Amino acid sequence: MLEMINVGSPTIESIGYEAGSKRLHVNFVSTEKYIYQGVPKIIHARLMRAHSIDTYFAEEITNKYRHTEIY
Secondary structure (H helix, E strand, O other): OOOOOEEEEEEOOEEEOOOOOEEEEEEOOOOEEEEOOOOOOOHHHHHHHHHHHHHHHHHHHHOOEEEEEOO
8 A cells, every 4th residue: 555645735735656656646735636657766755855845846746747637
């Protein structure tokens, strides 16, 4: 089972990562859920260490990786 880590950011509730498939799971505070494909492990690590998860996510992930909304 995928472990989702609560990150306490204003817009992102929790984040999970599947290293084998390079899939980043993001649950937003707004209840939307997305999976981002092809996200390298280093990008996930930097996201989790970022001073502002929201800013890093917006600048380095949002429009750079293919994503699918999960209903």
